[in-house]
Amino acid sequence: MSHTDKNLCKVRTITTFISLDKEKQSWAQEIAKASMFCADLSKELTKNAYTVQSVRIVTNPFGEYLNTETLENARKDLLYLSELLLSSDTSGLRVRFAIGEARTHDEIAMLPELISEFGDLCNVCVNVGVDAFDILDNDLILSSAKAVTQISKITPRGEGNFNFTVNFNCEPLIPYFPASYHRKELGRRFVIGLETPDLLVRVLKDFNKDKQISDHNRLYKAYFEIMHSALQYFISDIKSLIDDTTLDEDFVFSGFDSSAAPSKNCSSMVEVYEQLGVEYFGASGTVEASSLLTKVFKSIKDVDLVGFSGLMLALTEDTGLAQGTIEGNFEIHSLLTYSAVCGIGLDTVPIPGNTTIEKIAALMRDTGTMAYRLNKPLTVRVFPVPGLQAGDMTAFESDDLCNCAILAVP
Numbered sequence: 001m002s003h004t005d006k007n008l009c010k011v012r013t014i015t016t017f018i019s020l021d022k023e024k025q026s027w028a029q030e031i032a033k034a035s036m037f038c039a040d041l042s043k044e045l046t047k048n049a050y051t052v053q054s055v056r057i058v059t060n061p062f063g064e065y066l067n068t069e070t071l072e073n074a075r076k077d078l079l080y081l082s083e084l085l086l087s088s089d090t091s092g093l094r095v096r097f098a099i100g101e102a103r104t105h106d107e108i109a110m111l112p113e114l115i116s117e118f119g120d121l122c123n124v125c126v127n128v129g130v131d132a133f134d135i136l137d138n139d140l141i142l143s144s145a146k147a148v149t150q151i152s153k154i155t156p157r158g159e160g161n162f163n164f165t166v167n168f169n170c171e172p173l174i175p176y177f178p179a180s181y182h183r184k185e186l187g188r189r190f191v192i193g194l195e196t197p198d199l200l201v202r203v204l205k206d207f208n209k210d211k212q213i214s215d216h217n218r219l220y221k222a223y224f225e226i227m228h229s230a231l232q233y234f235i236s237d238i239k240s241l242i243d244d245t246t247l248d249e250d251f252v253f254s255g256f257d258s259s260a261a262p263s264k265n266c267s268s269m270v271e272v273y274e275q276l277g278v279e280y281f282g283a284s285g286t287v288e289a290s291s292l293l294t295k296v297f298k299s300i301k302d303v304d305l306v307g308f309s310g311l312m313l314a315l316t317e318d319t320g321l322a323q324g325t326i327e328g329n330f331e332i333h334s335l336l337t338y339s340a341v342c343g344i345g346l347d348t349v350p351i352p353g354n355t356t357i358e359k360i361a362a363l364m365r366d367t368g369t370m371a372y373r374l375n376k377p378l379t380v381r382v383f384p385v386p387g388l389q390a391g392d393m394t395a396f397e398s399d400d401l402c403n404c405a406i407l408a409v410p
Helices: 024-047 071-086 105-121 138-154 156-163 197-209 216-244 269-275 286-298 319-326 332-338 357-373
Strands: 010-017 054-058 094-101 123-128 164-168 189-195 252-257 345-352 378-385
Touching: 010 024, 024 054, 024 071, 024 216, 071 094, 071 105, 094 105, 105 123, 105 138, 105 156, 123 138, 138 156, 138 164, 138 357, 138 378, 156 164, 156 378, 164 357, 189 216, 197 216, 197 269, 216 252, 216 286, 269 286, 269 319, 286 332, 332 345, 332 357, 345 357, 357 378
Parallel strands: 010 054, 054 094, 094 123, 123 164, 189 252, 345 378
Antiparallel strands: 010 189, 164 378
16 A cells, blocks of 8 residues: 555544624524535545545634523524534535633533533533643633533533543644634634544554664654655645635635544554554553654644644544553553653543542643643543443443543542
């Protein structure tokens, strides 16, 4: 299989960013405009042999356009929005929607019920900042931890937390959900996110079949070059297609998130680590390999990089990582350690259902402290699973999630 085979590089998402306001009559036009843009670009990419997996629409903070005076008012507005989305023309593609960020304690308190009812049309985040002494906003963290706990109780198997995350040091224009959010002053934008674990595994396997290098330093430099070249090829190709396509000029192209973005339907990032000579994900050498991969994702040239553009370790979206929990190859603090040299924080991590709000908040503070101390975007998306303890197996039913063992929260 050629390393230019487009089956190795899928377009995980075309993500558009729009702004809504209190004038509900304008919502239909904005949603239709974004939907049409996504459909047009998707058709062009598909015509050029790329697989487009989803299209996504992200808004400014929902408090700027939903009626949040009461939960019922917000629910009615979101019901109207969901009807617009479900009737939009996206050429049969899966459409996902993010309602922007929750910015107040009252807005966060609404999230469990809204997520329970609207699911994947109600992806949402909270952005937690620091004060003048670099201390995180713990009140906002506690409200978020309470929401995580409540979502786990009122959605089947706690799966509703798939649609909620807490962001630390994250900028707008992330194409991946639920960390994605938008700001009005940025205008209409779009971003591309890719799924590339199949590509990384293929180029490493082919290289390793007849590698002539035994020196570790030279070998790691060679690994960097072949992964960089493969990823650069596809990003440059897609960028050329976008440049050559007549699209709605109201949407400004803002770049790529170069993260590999694994899913349960492609190669595991664990296979990448193994090809890099790490015995298993979590073994000695994992931090070094994580740093190398991050360097690859940050090395892309001639395009703007946005979002995470780093190493994603989404536990329950990656079959190999999920299996690693069953084999006891790593723990929750291992994932946090790897975040020091790579990507996303604690993402889609199942934890015991009886984990206290205080412990969840402490995990958030640890992650947020790293994010600001190391100046990198990190998130926390944990799944307290009702009735399960550390070591128990999940029984998720979502098409997006792999089943794995519950990780303890020390």
